[in-house]
Amino acid sequence: MTGTPGTAATRDGEAPERSPPCGPSHDLTGKVMLLGDSGVGKTCLLIRFRDGAFLSGTFIATVGIDFRNKVVTVDGVRVKLQIWDTAGQERFRSVTHAYYRDAQGKGLWHGATPQPAWLTEIHEYAQRDVVIMLLGNKADVSSERVIRSEDGEMLAREYGVPFMETSAKTGMNVELAFLAIAKELKYRAGRQADEPSFQIRDYVESQKKRPSCCSFL
Ligand SMILES: Nc1nc2c(ncn2[C@@H]2O[C@H](COP(=O)(O)OP(=O)(O)OP(=O)(O)O)[C@@H](O)[C@H]2O)c(=O)[nH]1
Ligand SMILES: [Mg+2]
Numbered sequence: 001m002t003g004t005p006g007t008a009a010t011r012d013g014e015a016p017e018r019s020p021p022c023g024p025s026h027d028l029t030g031k032v033m034l035l036g037d038s039g040v041g042k043t044c045l046l047i048r049f050r051d052g053a054f055l056s057g058t059f060i061a062t063v064g065i066d067f068r069n070k071v072v073t074v075d076g077v078r079v080k081l082q083i084w085d086t087a088g089q090e091r092f093r094s095v096t097h098a099y100y101r102d103a104q105g106k107g108l109w110h111g112a113t114p115q116p117a118w119l120t121e122i123h124e125y126a127q128r129d130v131v132i133m134l135l136g137n138k139a140d141v142s143s144e145r146v147i148r149s150e151d152g153e154m155l156a157r158e159y160g161v162p163f164m165e166t167s168a169k170t171g172m173n174v175e176l177a178f179l180a181i182a183k184e185l186k187y188r189a190g191r192q193a194d195e196p197s198f199q200i201r202d203y204v205e206s207q208k209k210r211p212s213c214c215s216f217l
Contacts, residue, residue, distance in 0.1 A: 025071060025078070025080070026071045026078040026079065026080035027077050027078045027079065028077065028078075028079055028080070028185065028186065028189050029079070029080040029081075029082060030079060030080070030081055030082070030181070030182065030185040031082045031084065031102050031103045032081050032082065032083045032084065032103065032178070032181055033083075033084045033086060033096075033099065033100065033103045034046060034083065034084065034085050034086060035086055035088075035096075035118050035121070035122070036088055036118060037088045038061055038087070038088030038089045039059060039061070039088065040088065040137055040138075041137040041138055041168050042062070042085055042086070042088065043055065043062055043066075043085050044137075044168035044169075045135075045137060045166060045168045045174055045177075046068055046083055046085050047168070048168040048171055048174045049070065049083075049174050049175065049177075049178050050068050050070050050083075052171075054168055054169050054171075055168075056169070061087065061088070061089060062085055062086065062087040062088070062092075063087060063092070064087055064092050064095050064096075065084055065085065065086050065087065065092070065095060065096055065099060066084070066085045067082060067083060067084045067085065068083050068085070069081065069082050069083070070083065070178070072178065072179055072182050074179060074182045074183045074186050075183070075186065077186045077189075079182040079185060079186055081178060081181070081182055083178070084099055084103070086099070097121075097125050100121075100122070100125035100126045101125065101126065101127065102127075103126060103127070103130060119132070119134075119155075119159055119161075131181055131184050131185070131200065132159070132161045133161060133162050133163075133164075133177060133180065133181060133200075133204070134152060134155060134156045134159070134161050134162065134163045135163070135164060135165070135166050135173075135177055136149060136152040136163070136164070136165040136166065137165075137166045137167065137168060138167060138168075138169075139165035139166060139167045139170075139172055139173075139211045140167040140169045140170050140172070140211075149165055149210075149211075152165070160201075161201070162180065162200055162201045162203075162204035162205070163204075164176065164177060164204055164208040165208075165210070165211055167211075172209055172211070173208055173209055176204070176207050176208060176209075180200055180203055180204050180207070181200075183198060183200070183203065184198065184200045
């Protein structure tokens with residue numbers, strides 16, 4: 001869908017993209033960016049989604065920007081998500097801004113408190129019709145979870161974006177977060193005549209799991 005930086009690049013251990021004899025491996029491509037403060041779990045969410053594993057142990061902050069591809073099938077359409085994992089540290093901000101322009105989907109992951117500043121950044125640097133999703137990661141950590149959830153819901157309502165809590169540790173809602181973006185991109189790419197309209201916020205609300213709760217209730 002876009003000529004994005006790195007589209008033709010290959011990673012260590014990742015084969016260069018070639019079409020198999022029977023046709024291309026996907027029907028459309030979308031670029032997704034993960035944004036948020038350092039340590040909120042962006043890289044872990046990507047690894048959970050891509051490889052089904054959790055990176056526990058020593059925290060290694062991302063330097064600059066990195067990407068992984070994953071093809072998902074939504075409603076019979078294969079969508080290649082090119083997922084850009086940005087560094088949350090302030091000193092890399094100018095590097096990551098350069099990549100905003102071509103992204104169709106963005107995930108904002110927040111740890112303890114929602115960060116409206118990231119939404120302001122997206123509006124400043126990204127395309128107008130970018131798909132934004134607000135995620136509250138580390139939902140498996142019980143402390144302050146409910147407060148976080150309420151804050152997240154409120155911020156999401158204010159900005160008109162979907163919100164869900166995720167956990168890279170348990171996998172909760174991780175697949176859904178990426179699939180919802182893939183569905184939206186597929187819907188935008190070409191709606192069939194008999195296809196019902198797709199509202200990403202309604203879809204997320206109907207599908208998301210809520211953290212099983214709460215020690216003080
Ligand atoms: N309990 C719990 N810990 C998590 C979760 N996600 C990430 N972590 C931990 O949080 C720390 C930071 O995770 P990263 O994914 O590296 O954070 P990041 O957002 O990529 O940070 P930067 O690359 O600096 O922007 C690591 O120690 C992870 O093990 C989660 O869902 N639950
Ligand atoms: Mg990282």
